[in-house]
Amino acid sequence: MAGMATHVITGAGSGIGAAVARRLHARGDELVLHARDAGRAKELAAEYPGASTLVGDLADPDKLSWAFSHQSLPDRVDTLLHIAGVVDLGPVGELTPKTWRHQLNVNLIAPAELTRHFLPQLRLSGGHVLFVNSGAGLRASADWSAYAASKHGLKALADSLRHEEHDNGVRVTSVYPGRTASPMQAKVHQQEGKQYDPAQWIDPESVATTILMAIDLPGDAEVNDLTVRPGR
Ligand SMILES: NC(=O)c1ccc[n+]([C@@H]2O[C@H](COP(=O)([O-])OP(=O)(O)OC[C@H]3O[C@@H](n4cnc5c(N)ncnc54)[C@H](OP(=O)(O)O)[C@@H]3O)[C@@H](O)[C@H]2O)c1
Numbered sequence: 001m002a003g004m005a006t007h008v009i010t011g012a013g014s015g016i017g018a019a020v021a022r023r024l025h026a027r028g029d030e031l032v033l034h035a036r037d038a039g040r041a042k043e044l045a046a047e048y049p050g051a052s053t054l055v056g057d058l059a060d061p062d063k064l065s066w067a068f069s070h071q072s073l074p075d076r077v078d079t080l081l082h083i084a085g086v087v088d089l090g091p092v093g094e095l096t097p098k099t100w101r102h103q104l105n106v107n108l109i110a111p112a113e114l115t116r117h118f119l120p121q122l123r124l125s126g127g128h129v130l131f132v133n134s135g136a137g138l139r140a141s142a143d144w145s146a147y148a149a150s151k152h153g154l155k156a157l158a159d160s161l162r163h164e165e166h167d168n169g170v171r172v173t174s175v176y177p178g179r180t181a182s183p184m185q186a187k188v189h190q191q192e193g194k195q196y197d198p199a200q201w202i203d204p205e206s207v208a209t210t211i212l213m214a215i216d217l218p219g220d221a222e223v224n225d226l227t228v229r230p231g232r
């Protein structure tokens with residue numbers, strides 16, 4: 001995929017998504033930045049001149065289709081980058097349905113709904129769908145049940161989609177980062193009752209490098225799964 005591709009990105013306002021958006025913007029690609037609400041969209045538009053925005057709360061996937069039907073959407077989509085996510089730790093004995101539902105909505109059902117929405121354009125462009133998963137999408141530790149379930153589900157979504165869309169020329173990648181220095185990781189440390197030192201964890205820029213590698217790979221090859229662990 002050459003320059004001037006159009007990327008739809010969720011989670012571009014923070015952490016890994018912000019690192020990816022900065023890199024793609026710097027090289028002149030077209031960005032469609034998803035935001036939870038109009039205020040956040042305005043901030044993103046100011047930060048990324050030339051980018052367009054798309055508003056919809058991922059916590060309410062039932063309403064996304066309606067929300068998108070009232071906004072102008074890109075004609076062309078080369079990559080759909082699912083990077084937004086939420087986490088809430090706690091033992092199964094204490095997690096409420098509300099906490100479960102919030103993580104499943106943002107981390108799993110909204111990515112499915114966004115994918116459904118953009119698949120026609122992705123098929124036309126021979127595009128790429130990339131999901132930022134997590135080590136917790138492959139292993140579930142104590143206190144991580146709801147988040148891990150959402151990310152295990154996201155693995156299933158990506159794997160099924162890859163089989164379904166292979167013959168349509170749409171590539172599908174899951175990236176499984178370990179702990180990465182971002183506001184999400186600061187929250188995890190707070191919930192674990194641990195001191196947070198960002199220098200201990202992966203730099204979001206490094207995760208962004210792996211994401212760009214996957215989407216920039218020529219069409220003869222597809223990175224299916226990419227595990228990224230802290231290097232020290
Ligand atoms: N950090 C880690 O250690 C780590 C490890 C493995 C995997 N991951 C995964 O990596 C991805 C990015 O995480 P991060 O560490 O960069 O987290 P982050 O800094 O907390 O950023 C999360 C992003 O998701 C967006 N978001 C959350 N809820 C949303 C909603 N309801 N509607 C729309 N957007 C919403 C946030 O929007 P606002 O900017 O508006 O808040 C933010 O831009 C997530 O999928 C996460 O699960 C992270």
